[in-house]
Amino acid sequence: MYKTNKLLKIFVIGFLIFLYAPALLLPIFSFNSSQVISFPLSGFSTKWFGQLLNEDTLHDALLNSLIIAVLSSALATMLGTLTARAASRYKFFGQKVTMGFILLPLILPEIILGVCLLTVLIQLGLNLSLWTVVLGHTLLILPFATLILLSAFNNLNISLEEASLDLGMNAWQTFYKIILPMVTPGLISSLLIGFVISLDEFIIAFFLTGVDPTLPVYIWSQLRFPAKLPSTMALGTILLIVSLILVSFFEYYRRRIEKYSQALTRGK
Amino acid sequence: MNFSDQDKKGWRLLGLPFIFSVLLLAVPLATMFALSFWTQDYLVLKKTFTLANYKEAWFEPVYQKLFNRSLIISMTVTFLTISFAFPVAYFISFYGGRRKALWLFFITIPFWTSYLLRMFLWKVILGYNGVLNSFFKWLGIITEPLTFLLYNSNAVIIALTHGWAPFAILPIFVSLEKIDRSLLEASKDLGDSSFQQFFRIILPLSIPGLIGATLIIFIPTIGDYITPKLVGGPDGLMIANMIQVQFSKANNAPLSAALSVSSLLIVGLISIIFVFLNKKHLRTF
Amino acid sequence: MKATNEDLGHAIVSLNNIKKSFNDIVAVNDVSVQIREGEFFSLLGPSGCGKTTLLRIIAGFESPETGDILINDKLVNSTPPNIRPTNMVFQNYAIFPHLNVQENVGYGLQNTKLTSKSIKNKVDEILDMVGLSGFNFRSSSALSGGQKQRVALARALILKPRVLLLDEPLSALDKNLREQMQFELRQLQKSIGITFILVTHDQTEALTMSDRIGVMFDGIVDQVATPEDIYTKPATKRVASFIGNMNFFRSNILSSTAESVRVESDLLGVLDIDKVNIFGGSKAKVSIGIRPEKFKFKKPNGDKKVKSLAGKLIQKTFLGENLLFSLDVGKKADKVYISLTPSGEGAYPKVGENVTVYYSLNDLLAYFEV
Numbered sequence: 001m002y003k004t005n006k007l008l009k010i011f012v013i014g015f016l017i018f019l020y021a022p023a024l025l026l027p028i029f030s031f032n033s034s035q036v037i038s039f040p041l042s043g044f045s046t047k048w049f050g051q052l053l054n055e056d057t058l059h060d061a062l063l064n065s066l067i068i069a070v071l072s073s074a075l076a077t078m079l080g081t082l083t084a085r086a087a088s089r090y091k092f093f094g095q096k097v098t099m100g101f102i103l104l105p106l107i108l109p110e111i112i113l114g115v116c117l118l119t120v121l122i123q124l125g126l127n128l129s130l131w132t133v134v135l136g137h138t139l140l141i142l143p144f145a146t147l148i149l150l151s152a153f154n155n156l157n158i159s160l161e162e163a164s165l166d167l168g169m170n171a172w173q174t175f176y177k178i179i180l181p182m183v184t185p186g187l188i189s190s191l192l193i194g195f196v197i198s199l200d201e202f203i204i205a206f207f208l209t210g211v212d213p214t215l216p217v218y219i220w221s222q223l224r225f226p227a228k229l230p231s232t233m234a235l236g237t238i239l240l241i242v243s244l245i246l247v248s249f250f251e252y253y254r255r256r257i258e259k260y261s262q263a264l265t266r267g268k
Numbered sequence: 269m270n271f272s273d274q275d276k277k278g279w280r281l282l283g284l285p286f287i288f289s290v291l292l293l294a295v296p297l298a299t300m301f302a303l304s305f306w307t308q309d310y311l312v313l314k315k316t317f318t319l320a321n322y323k324e325a326w327f328e329p330v331y332q333k334l335f336n337r338s339l340i341i342s343m344t345v346t347f348l349t350i351s352f353a354f355p356v357a358y359f360i361s362f363y364g365g366r367r368k369a370l371w372l373f374f375i376t377i378p379f380w381t382s383y384l385l386r387m388f389l390w391k392v393i394l395g396y397n398g399v400l401n402s403f404f405k406w407l408g409i410i411t412e413p414l415t416f417l418l419y420n421s422n423a424v425i426i427a428l429t430h431g432w433a434p435f436a437i438l439p440i441f442v443s444l445e446k447i448d449r450s451l452l453e454a455s456k457d458l459g460d461s462s463f464q465q466f467f468r469i470i471l472p473l474s475i476p477g478l479i480g481a482t483l484i485i486f487i488p489t490i491g492d493y494i495t496p497k498l499v500g501g502p503d504g505l506m507i508a509n510m511i512q513v514q515f516s517k518a519n520n521a522p523l524s525a526a527l528s529v530s531s532l533l534i535v536g537l538i539s540i541i542f543v544f545l546n547k548k549h550l551r552t553f
Numbered sequence: 554m555k556a557t558n559e560d561l562g563h564a565i566v567s568l569n570n571i572k573k574s575f576n577d578i579v580a581v582n583d584v585s586v587q588i589r590e591g592e593f594f595s596l597l598g599p600s601g602c603g604k605t606t607l608l609r610i611i612a613g614f615e616s617p618e619t620g621d622i623l624i625n626d627k628l629v630n631s632t633p634p635n636i637r638p639t640n641m642v643f644q645n646y647a648i649f650p651h652l653n654v655q656e657n658v659g660y661g662l663q664n665t666k667l668t669s670k671s672i673k674n675k676v677d678e679i680l681d682m683v684g685l686s687g688f689n690f691r692s693s694s695a696l697s698g699g700q701k702q703r704v705a706l707a708r709a710l711i712l713k714p715r716v717l718l719l720d721e722p723l724s725a726l727d728k729n730l731r732e733q734m735q736f737e738l739r740q741l742q743k744s745i746g747i748t749f750i751l752v753t754h755d756q757t758e759a760l761t762m763s764d765r766i767g768v769m770f771d772g773i774v775d776q777v778a779t780p781e782d783i784y785t786k787p788a789t790k791r792v793a794s795f796i797g798n799m800n801f802f803r804s805n806i807l808s809s810t811a812e813s814v815r816v817e818s819d820l821l822g823v824l825d826i827d828k829v830n831i832f833g834g835s836k837a838k839v840s841i842g843i844r845p846e847k848f849k850f851k852k853p854n855g856d857k858k859v860k861s862l863a864g865k866l867i868q869k870t871f872l873g874e875n876l877l878f879s880l881d882v883g884k885k886a887d888k889v890y891i892s893l894t895p896s897g898e899g900a901y902p903k904v905g906e907n908v909t910v911y912y913s914l915n916d917l918l919a920y921f922e923v
Contacts, residue, residue, distance in 0.1 A: 004462075008359040012371075015356050019378055019433065022389040025399060029392075037392050038402030079285040092278030093271065102289050107483065109491020109535075111508040112528050115515055116296035119303055119525065139292045142285070155650065162614055163647035165634045167661035167712065177660075181651045193380070200382035203493055216384050223388060223498070233392075236385045247380045251373050263650030263694035272576070 023240060030234040037229055048234040058235070061218035065199055068130055068214060072137035073145075073194025079138070080145030080190055081183075087146075088153035103143040113139070114207035121208070128210035136204040141194040148193065148254070152186025155260045185256040192250040196243055215239075304525035311519065321526035331510065331527065335534065338506040341421055342490040345428040349485050350478065352429070353436035357477075358470075360437075361444035372441065375434050383431065387495045390427040394418040394499065419501025427495050432488075436481040443477020444470070479546050487535050507531055564623075565590040565748050566611060566716055571620035573606055580606040581617070582772035588716075588750060593742050595751045595759040598769035599795070604752045605644075605720055607769070611750065612641045612718050625715055640709035641718040644725075646701040648693050654680070654704055655689040661712045679707045682741070699730050706738075710745070717742075719751040723758060735761050756796050760784065768792045788832055790920040793842050799918075800889050802841040814839065816919075820862060820882055820889075826919050833921035840920045845877070845892035847916040850902060858914035864889065865907050876901070880910065 029037050033045035052058060083102060087095065105113060117136050121128065156179060164174040202216040209217055219235065222228040279286075304321055307314045325331050360371045378386065393399045394417040401413035417423060447470065455465045493508040500506065507527060514524035564587035573581040580603045588594045596604040609615045610622060613634030622629055629637055640661075649657050658679060659672045667675070673689075680686050683703040696704065702722055709717055722738075723731045739762045742749045753759055759766045760780040767777045776788035787793035794801070804818035814831065816839050817823045824841070831839060853859060864882035876895050879888040891910055893901070902908045 005363055008355060008363065012356050012359045015352060015433075016374060019375070019430070022386065022393060022430065023378065023381065025389055025392065026385070036397060037395075038397050038399060039406045040402070079288055082281045083285045086278045086281035090274045090278035090281075092275040092282075095278065098282060098286055101293070102285060104289075104293060107487050109488050109508065109531070111491050111493045111511055112300075112532060113293075113296075115511060115524060115528050116300035117292065118515070119521065120296040120299045122521075123299060135292060139289070142289070146285075157645065157647065159643045159645055159647040160649060162634070163641070163643055163649075163708075164660070165614075166612060166639075166641045167708065168635045168664045169661075170633075170635055173664075178649060196380050200380075200384070202382075202384045216382065219382075219384060219388075223391075229392075232388075236382070236388075239385065240381055243381045244377065247377055250380075255369070259694050260650040263648065263692070263696075264645075 026233055026237045026240055029230060030237040032230070035227065035230055037233070048230040049238075051231040052234055052238075055231075057213075058215075058218060061213045061215045064130060064212045065215035068133050068137060068205075069195045069198035071134045072141055072198045073191050075134065075138045076141035076145040076194050077149070077187060077190040079142055080149045081187070083142075083146045084149035084153040084186075087150060088156065089158070099146075102146055105140055106143045110140070110203040114204045117204070118207045128208055130210075130212055132208040132210070133205050133214065136208045137198045137201060140201065140204060141197050144193055144197065145190040148190045148257075149183075149186045151261070152183050152189075152257045155257065155264060156182055157264060182260060185253040185260075189250050189253040189257070192246050192253070196246050196250070200239070200243065300525045301529055303522050304529045306522045308520055308522050313521075321523045322530070324523060325526045325530050331507075334505065334507045334510050335530070337421065337504075338490050338508075338531075339534070341424055341428070341504075341506060342486055344425050345432065345489050346482055346485045348425070348429045349433045349436040350440070350481050352433050353440055353481060354474075354478075357437045357440035357444055361441055372438070375437055378431075379434055384494055386431055387427050387498050390423065390430070390495075391418065391498050394423050394426070418499055419504065421500065421504045423499040423501075424496050424504045424506070427499050428489050428492065431495070432485050435484050439480035439484060440474060440477040443474045443480070447473045475546060479543060482542065483539055487539065490535055491531060562589040562591075564588060565625055566750070567621075567623040567626075568607070568611070569621045569623075571607070571610060571617045571622060573603075573610060573615060573617050579772050581610070583620070584769075584772070584774050585620075586767055586774055586777055588748060589765075590715075590748055591746055592764040593739065593749045593751070593762055595753060595763040595766045596769060597753055597756060597759040597766050597795075599754055602769045603772040604754075604769050608641075608718050608720055608750065608752045611716070612639055613637050638715040639718055640712050640714040640716075641720065642702075642705045642709050642722050644720040644722070646705040648696070648701050648704055650693045653689070653693065654685070654691045654696070657693065657704055658707045658711055660708060675711055676707075679711045682710070683707045684737070698725050699734070702726065702734070706741075710741075714747065716748045716750060719749065721753055722751070723753070724755070731758075738762060760796075768795065770795075787918060790833070790840055790842070790922060793918055793920070798845050798890060798892070799842045800845060800887075802843070802886075804839050804841055806837060806839060816841070819884055820886055821860065824860075824914070824917075826914075826917065830917075831919040831921055836921040838922055840922050842918040842920070843912055843916055844918075845890040846875075848889070848891040848910040848912050850891075850893075850908065850910060852911045853913070856913055859911055860914060861909050861911050862889065863907065863909045866902050866904050869901070869904050871895075880908070 025037075028041070030048055031044050031046065032041050033047070034042035083099075086092070087099060113136070117132075117139075118128075121132055126132070160178055160182075161174055164178045165171070169177060200216060201214075202220065205214040205217050206220065213221065219232060222232050305317050305319070307316070307318055307320065356375070360368055360375075364371050391398070395401070396413050396415065396418070398418070400417065401410070404410045405413065451469055451473075452465060455469045460468060490506070491508050492506060493512060496504050496506040496509055500509075508531075511524045511527045511531075514520045514527065566586075566588040568584055568586045568588075571581050571584045572579070582603070584603075584607060596607060598604045606615060610617055611624070613629070613632060613636075616630060624637060624639065649660065652660070655673070655676055659676045662672045662675065676689065677686070680688060683706050685700065685703050685707065688700070688704075691700075693701075702725075705722075719738075723734050726734060735758055738749070738751075742762075751759070751762065760783070763780055765777060765779055766783050767774050768783065769775065770791050775792050776783060778786070778788070783792065784796055787796060790801075793799050802818045802820050804816040804821070804824070807815045807817050807823070809815065809828075812829075813825050813827050815823065815825050818841060821841065826839070848862075852861070862880075862882060864880040866878055867881045867888070868879045870877045874894070876893045878891040878893070878901075880891060882889055889910075
């Protein structure tokens with residue numbers, strides 16, 4: 001049995017290396033002084049990062065992406081909260097179908113979403129703008145938000161609320177002493193992951209953006225210029241680090257939710 | 269219809285998200301469906317019912333080729349990712365111990381980073397003057413750069429497999445975790461070797477996870493736009509690229525819609541058949 | 554005989570004609586019970602009998618459709634749970650997972666004007682009482698089932714309620730722990746002196762801990778009595794079969810006078826029973842119950858009311874505390890069970906032998922039934 005264990009472990013570590021290796025190229029070539037992305041490396045330089053500081057279109061795109069990310073993750077979290085509260089607390093008519101529908105964007109190819117959203121917007125004669133992207137991203141994020149918030153709300157057993165009342169607290173106190181602290185990790189997780197998803201999302205933004213590009217759309221436009229490659233790598237490195245930080249926070253809060261559900265079910 | 273208290277309370281909350289989903293998902297899908305039966309003349313839409321778009325989508329060789337290629341690429345990617353994913357999921361579930369969550373976390377981190385960047389990196393890696401070629405040249409393994417790496421279906425398959433492998437791991441992992449460990453003990457008790465135990469107990473019970481992983485990989489990859497555009501070259505383009513071209517440059521949104529609906533149909537049909545064939549394995553779980 | 558509600562002592566909780574339905578199902582059907590101050594009262598019954606609903610009505614989480622509930626002589630029908638002088642230990646303990654033990658136990662005191670130092674002192678005191686000293690900073694996820702139960706108990710008791718309500722608090726614990734907790738709960742109640750109302754489906758639990766038991770079936774309280782009376786004088790046939798073990802014999806009424814009834818039973822022959830000893834209103838049949846431990850293999854001397862029953866001994870089971878025999882009495886009847894404490898002296902009849910067992914008419918419990 002040990003042999004299989006060892007072999008498997010080597011395989012898994014190899015797999016992880018294969019998984020991460022391409023991403024490592026980003027920092028490597030961001031600091032490489034040569035403009036050509038190839039080996040051998042020619043020397044250390046931070047000039048590509050410097051270039052980023054001067055690109056005004058980049059800054060505009062970044063601002064657009066941030067605004068969209070904040071708005072869509074907030075909107076998706078709000079809608080996801082309503083959904084999760086309903087699904088965890090009540091058994092109602094059409095529950096499974098509705099939930100399936102809200103989770104549908106998880107398995108639909110994004111291009112289909114992009115095409116049909118664009119179709120509707122054109123038919124309605126609406127202008128493409130940041131707001132159209134916000135709507136598209138909210139639709140995309142909503143399933144994730146719902147799933148995360150569902151696990152948080154499932155921890156909110158009604159007996160916890162009753163116990164709080166029984167021990168002398170009124171409804172408002174129960175809300176901010178019990179309900180809110182228990183749901184907060186879910187809210188934060190949902191906002192974080194929504195933010196990350198929106199920030200990185202390309203296809204729907206590509207279809208639904210008007211004149212103002214988002215960051216991925218901007219990156220896409222830079223990809224055909226070989227001269228811009230290194231600075232794009234530098235940008236990619238920054239994005240990677242930001243995503244990693246946000247995802248680590250997300251994992252921290254997600255574990256909190258799990259800890260609560262363990263506390264509630266252990267010993268039964 | 270009699271609505272209980274629970275129904276009313278549930279829907280009071282669910283009302284808003286549901287309306288949102290209907291407006292942004294159901295209506296657009298329906299609109300696209302309708303659009304596929306119309307025709308477009310430059311920028312003007314003729315709303316008379318016609319099946320011409322579907323005739324074109326299904327019978328023109330150029331689209332047939334694209335559909336076929338997309339299916340083949342997607343199925344290959346699905347097969348490859350699951351082949352990689354299963355041992356990894358197996359390892360984490362049976363040997364992960366207390367650090368299971370940590371292993372999963374490391375495996376899913378790439379999921380949360382930019383898909384665009386990750387696919388773009390493959391262009392950089394596989395290119396004529398790219399990372400791999402220059403690396404091999406630098407090592408002296410080759411003198412001329414390899415040309416078969418990039419701008420074809422192979423590159424698409426490699427990139428997609430790399431990008432989607434983590435997705436396949438999660439559903440398989442969940443399935444493996446659900447296997448009651450006492451079942452494994454029972455099989456050993458009844459005389460199975462580890463090899464037999466795997467094929468008689470573990471593999472069959474992990475089928476729901478395998479089915480889930482298959483769908484999770486197959487459905488989105490068939491509609492991938494970024495990867496074929498970046499690394500596919502003319503021979504590696506997939507149906508999504510055509511859908512986009514028809515919509516924008518070719519000013520033929522109805523054809524684009526027909527192609528989209530057809531893709532959904534094909535994917536849906538294959539998925540349903542696939543799940544149906546494996547129905548008996550999904551029974552108790 | 555009917556369910557008795559004795560009026561001795563002050564009734565701290567008074568339930569009068571309480572009725573409660575959910576959709577179309579009646580959970581509590583015209584229940585009137587007086588629970589005395591300082592007693593350990595159990596509500597006993599099978600799952601779904603309405604006992605938990607009744608408890609929640611006392612706690613304030615459900616309001617009765619009709620009827621009144623008074624706690625400490627005040628009408629509390631519409632008083633919310635946070636104001637009632639009751640506190641509840643929930644079946645799943647309901648320990649707040651984001652708070653540690655200290656914060657959980659001291660939770661209810663945050664509304665009072667106590668300083669955090671005096672809250673801490675009280676928490677320490679109560680943790681000591683439930684056997685969890687030093688657990689103050691344990692996180693909720695690190696507690697075992699038994700520990701959670703004690704935290705739930707401490708959390709409720711620290712508020713010094715007039716009435717402590719316990720909803721099947723021991724059902725999730727293993728046997729040894731359960732028995733230990735039964736003992737501890739009883740001791741605790743006696744030492745603190747407040748009224749405990751416990752809901753359980755476990756008759757041993759109810760019999761062990763309670764001063765009085767209210768037995769409930771299908772929303773109706775069949776009997777309220779001391780454990781001894783519940784066991785020896787069960788008021789209805791279903792109480793009789795729920796508590797302990799019981800052999801039942803069908804019989805038809807042959808004739809009746811003003812005071813007694815003559816019945817004929819297939820197995821027991823013809824018997825005369827005083828009407829006052831038959832529970833339930835007058836009906837056409839009488840069901841006769843005899844507990845397994847009332848049968849003897851040896852005929853007792855000097856008892857004029859001794860009767861006998863013959864059959865073949867077909868099984869003997871050793872249950873640790875007692876021996877259980879089953880007797881085949883033919884006539885396609887159910888087996889009759891006989892229970893003895895192993896005394897070591899004297900041989901018991903062997904399995905396969907034909908034996909005669911003896912019982913006294915005094916040990917009969919008879920019920921009118923349809």
